[in-house]
Amino acid sequence: MAQHNSHRAPGRAQLPTRHAHQAAKGLGGAAVLGTVVLGTAFAGSAQAAPAAPAAPAVSAPAAAQAAPATTTVAPSAVLNTTEKLRWGSRGASVQELQTALNNNGANLAVDGVFGPRTHSAVKEYQSDAGLYVDGVVGKNTRSALNGGGVSTGGASAPAASSSSSTSTSGSSIVNKARTAIGVPYSWGGSSFSGMDCSGLVNYAYSGTGINIGRTSSQITNGGRQISQSQAQPGDIVSWPGHVGIYAGNGKVIDAGRTPASVTERNIWGNPIFVTYR
Structure with a gap:
């Protein structure tokens, strides 16, 4: 007659339910039943990674202030005289004129004598610059040689006096x-x-x-x-x-x-x- 076996069959696993429950509570309620620990443990590790600091914003005015300031330097005058220079003129003003013409491609002796070669060089410069060609260094020609703007309306005669x-x-x-x-x-x-x-x-x-x-x-x-x-x-x-x-x-x-x-x-x-x- 078979006897009732009050013992569990050998080899059968017994789940430690009480310990598992306590472990689960220790992990913040995550399930630990032969699976990967979920939830709080990984969430904690994710929170542990510090966020990268944002780059400081630079306002437009600050950026503009950072740019170095530029300075515009006006060209220095090469002809300081206000008198008209023409064939027959002499002196330091003519030397300045001859130097200025040489800087614009002429090949003159800087002797202070306004002769035929200087006269021809003035006419050539006036033609190239779109000025009225008369061989006389007046206001417009002097301004052009000094690097200033000239309002001539083309190669026309200068406005006549009243x-x-x-x-x-x-x-x-x-x-x-x-x-x-x-x-x-x-x-x-x-x-x-x-x-x-x-x-x-x-x-x-x-x-x-x-x-x-x-x-x-x-x-x-x-x-x-x-x-x-x-x-x-x-x-x-x-x-x-x-x-x-x-x-x-x-x-x-x-x-x-x-x-x-x-x-x-x-x-x-x-x-x-x-x-x-």
């Missing part, structure tokens, strides 16, 4: 030339003891602030050629080797070998007309 100021200037030149009428002709002279043609023109223009050359060719080449219809009293009338002052109404004041004195007479032949205004 008719009243032009007339006054021209009348002064003519009136001064008339004071020399009757002075005998003397080659190379420029005083009341004797004058030649260019000496008379220099005398008439003295005190006007306009620099002109000494010889007839320098006087002719230093100004701007115009038509007879554009000529105003005080402008220059020029023939080959001879110059005089335009008096208006087809007349010229000049010192000629014939009649060997300063006279006011009718214009003859086909001269050219030159203005410095």
Whole structure:
């Protein structure tokens, strides 16, 4: 007769339920039944990793302040004179002009003499710079050489002075030339003891602030050629080797070998007309 076996079958596992329950409580309630520990244990380790600090924000004004400030340096003037320079001018201002032209591609001797080579270099510079080409260094040409802006509206003639100021200037030149009428002709002279043609023109223009050359060719080449219809009293009338002052109404004041004195007479032949205004 089989007997009732009150013992558990050998080899059968007995679960330690009380200890498992306590272990589970120790782990914050996570289940430990032959599986991976879930929940709190891993959550704790995840929380243990420190968060990477955020990069400090840089405000726009601060970034702008960080940039180094730049300083604009105005170009230094190379021509400090305010007088017009033209054929026949001399001195330190002409040396500055010649240096400035050399810096722009010319090849001049810096001798302070505004002669034919300097005259040609000025004209070439004016042409390249889009300035009015007359070979005279006035306000616009000086400003361009000094690195300043020039408002010329292209290669057009500079704005003319008002008719009243032009007339006054021209009348002064003519009136001064008339004071020399009757002075005998003397080659190379420029005083009341004797004058030649260019000496008379220099005398008439003295005190006007306009620099002109000494010889007839320098006087002719230093100004701007115009038509007879554009000529105003005080402008220059020029023939080959001879110059005089335009008096208006087809007349010229000049010192000629014939009649060997300063006279006011009718214009003859086909001269050219030159203005410095």
